[in-house]
Amino acid sequence: MTESSDDVSRIHKRYTLTTFTPTSHYVSLAISIAVACVIVAVSYIDYFKSTDNLTLAIPITIGALVGTQFLDPKILRTEYSKSIHMSAFGNLLWLVTILCGILSSYVFSKPQLLPIYITEGMLLYASFRIAIFTSVLGAKLRTAWIICLLQPLSMFLAFVPSTMWISMLTDPRAIEYGVIFCILGSLWTLLSDRIAGRGKLSSTHAFLQAYLAAWTNNNPEPMEYLMEKRSESSKVSTFQVLFKTKNHNCRLVIPDLHPGPFHPIGGSNIPYLIYKNLDSSAMVMHSISDHSLNLPSKSQVELYITSLKTNSTIQQGSKSTKPVTIQVNKARTTGLLFDKTAILILSLSPYGMEDIPYYIKSELEQYGKNRGYERVLIVDSHNAMGKEIEKLDADDLLNAAKSTLDTLITKETLPMEIGYANSESLSFSADDLGPGKVAIMCFKIGDEKFFLAWADANNMLNGLREEIANHFSKNGYNFLEICTSDTHYKARTAKNKHGYFEFGSLSKANDVISWFMELAKKAEQTSPVSSYELLKSETNVKVMGGNQLEIYSKSLDTAMRITQAFLLITTGFFIYTLL
Incomplete structure (x- = not known):
């Protein structure tokens, strides 16, 4: 294989990581709604030990979910489908956190389930949104921080009893864990965007966004602009x-x-x-x-x-x-x-x-x-x-x-x-x-x-x-x-x-x-x-010349290594919070 062909193959290989996204945003919409319902049901049954308001909490939470799914693309000026896909994965992260909290309670014989895991899951979802907003959607880091809680907090307020809002949102451990998750997401954004290019590519995320625009939306203009400049x-x-x-x-x-x-x-x-x-x-x-x-x-x-x-x-x-x-x-x-x-x-x-x-x-x-x-x-x-x-x-x-x-x-x-x-x-x-x-x-x-x-x-x-x-x-x-x-x-x-x-x-x-x-x-x-x-x-x-694709390929490879390192760190810290 010639070197440039090998570079193209590596770029496509990195792209295949995005193929886990459902082919239709309707599938992602159904997943996000179903997962939100499970989050509410599990929280009421295992955490709040009451189902009195469950039938009311579920439709209100779905309303908050769907409403913010419309708000995200308007604020970020992106496609509605991307908001839906992001919502499906983010809610799955939240559900996994809640379920791991239940498992941790039984494994370590905790006297009672701690609502901290609901708050922690919400903040972990917020950190995920920071990473996606900046890398895939092209938002500034400051903007990502401002709106990262828009959907998870709206859903939290929709299903958590109002009498528990203050105690759960001011729990020092929940705040500490959440801030660390968001800081990790922000550090990943900075390193994978600026460091991965090794001085040859000013923004790895800009290349990723241009590549996805061409590959998924048939919009070649951003990518052609980047490539013609270097040709x-x-x-x-x-x-x-x-x-x-x-x-x-x-x-x-x-x-x-x-x-x-x-x-x-x-x-x-x-x-x-x-x-x-x-x-x-x-x-x-x-x-x-x-x-x-x-x-x-x-x-x-x-x-x-x-x-x-x-x-x-x-x-x-x-x-x-x-x-x-x-x-x-x-x-x-x-x-x-x-x-x-x-x-x-x-x-x-x-x-x-x-x-x-x-x-x-x-x-x-x-x-x-x-x-x-x-x-x-x-x-x-x-x-x-x-x-x-x-x-x-x-x-x-x-x-x-x-x-x-x-x-x-x-x-x-x-x-x-x-x-x-x-x-x-x-x-x-x-x-x-x-x-x-x-x-x-x-x-x-x-x-x-x-x-x-x-x-x-x-x-x-x-x-x-x-x-x-x-x-x-x-x-x-x-x-x-x-x-x-x-x-x-x-x-x-x-x-x-x-x-x-x-x-x-x-x-x-x-x-x-x-x-x-x-x-x-x-x-x-x-x-x-x-x-x-x-x-x-x-x-x-x-x-395009001999080294342009090599620059893109190596930058994505470095960004992937940085991502793997941060995933290990984040997973390790998440396990620590369960202990």
């Missing part, structure tokens, strides 16, 4: 092989950009935008690139897309060699030669890997020049899930690719015909595909037809490529390869460590095979190529 200008090249026929033009596109970093920020959906800009008749390949070449914002994406209209023709022709495929152990390379330009497609499927490292590209480009090629364009097929590429596998990829170049240059060039079909005529939907869905290209060279498949997806389920290839082979089709665009678009939130659904994780293999077979039958109705043109465009855009 650097770079000259980006894009190569296109445009096949011109009398019926339909189509093209292979190899941009020196990387989709991402994650939906909906910046260039996360860049493959589809290129595809649409080129009349939905393109296969947008994954070049040898990583997340350092992410476009950080929509403005940079628009600048790049506009630049595709201005390009230069650097080569023309109408012939090519037949494809060459070389397998070396796990590594497989498929190559096509257009005059002096070779296109190589690299794969380790079904074993998989992450982004191919840059040194493979530079070594192959130099090797091609030494063999008389004008240029070598390299595609990372990105068609099986895997980890960081091992040295042995990298060497095999290089050897397979070099052998492919050695073989291609000896091949005869022949007239070719091209057929292309995409899925826009097919009626299906799949949440593990981007909006470009799937396409296929048929090369008729000499007396043979060869099929190259494409999916607008973020990688593929291991083994899916082999199932497709085997089915094509059984039906007499020469299957070259399937490539994914590595799009970072998401049709729906993926609550897993990857942060996305790889192609085949939701779509069934039989369905996928049928889609490609139907497209292959359309694409094999080829047309003679009047010419192909190799186009090149260049533009200056801002890219």
Whole structure:
């Protein structure tokens, strides 16, 4: 795995901690109301030893709960759903404190249950609100202190008998415990926000809030603002092989950009935008690139897309060699030669890997020049899930690719015909595909037809490529390869460590095979190529660079370690209060 890909994975891994939140705020609302009812019932039965006013206390408490759930988002200018989720977890903390108080009473044979645990639970809930207000909702620490008691105190006054208010709210131990909890919450806020960034990130919480706004609310603006500030200008090249026929033009596109970093920020959906800009008749390949070449914002994406209209023709022709495929152990390379330009497609499927490292590209480009090629364009097929590429596998990829170049240059060039079909005529939907869905290209060279498949997806389920290839082979089709665009678009939130659904994780293999077979039958109705043109465009855009994601990732890692330490301290102190 390249370093930047590893950083993105770690950021997503930290995000998965938030997936404990119910998917619907209605579920959280039901939980908060149910827990509030249990808090009131347990308090009356076990602490107050009376149920006289229980039936009245419960609806009043629910009214206080629901009323403050509406007040919180108005004061903090945040979403109502976040207030509900926070309320559910906070009330659970309060209930746990009350239940632990009961357990402590029986274990240590206390003469009577101490109402201190009700007050302590209320103040523990307040400290939880301080932490959430400042980290997730972006409130100032002073504001968090002012309103942290709004909900728990309202509920306390609603169900605790008025005759007990003063004694319970002035109990020195309850006040002492509560203040310590709130101080711990405040110290955590300061350390996790300022110290975690290590001087490189002014506010870890600001990054967290921007990330959550993008990931959960589809609002990329805060995150794009942070990322574009840290981005650097770079000259980006894009190569296109445009096949011109009398019926339909189509093209292979190899941009020196990387989709991402994650939906909906910046260039996360860049493959589809290129595809649409080129009349939905393109296969947008994954070049040898990583997340350092992410476009950080929509403005940079628009600048790049506009630049595709201005390009230069650097080569023309109408012939090519037949494809060459070389397998070396796990590594497989498929190559096509257009005059002096070779296109190589690299794969380790079904074993998989992450982004191919840059040194493979530079070594192959130099090797091609030494063999008389004008240029070598390299595609990372990105068609099986895997980890960081091992040295042995990298060497095999290089050897397979070099052998492919050695073989291609000896091949005869022949007239070719091209057929292309995409899925826009097919009626299906799949949440593990981007909006470009799937396409296929048929090369008729000499007396043979060869099929190259494409999916607008973020990688593929291991083994899916082999199932497709085997089915094509059984039906007499020469299957070259399937490539994914590595799009970072998401049709729906993926609550897993990857942060996305790889192609085949939701779509069934039989369905996928049928889609490609139907497209292959359309694409094999080829047309003679009047010419192909190799186009090149260049533009200056801002890219994220090599260390930006590393800064975010390491800051979140440090914040997590600080959080773990404070959780241990808070838990230890909570146990002490039970003794």
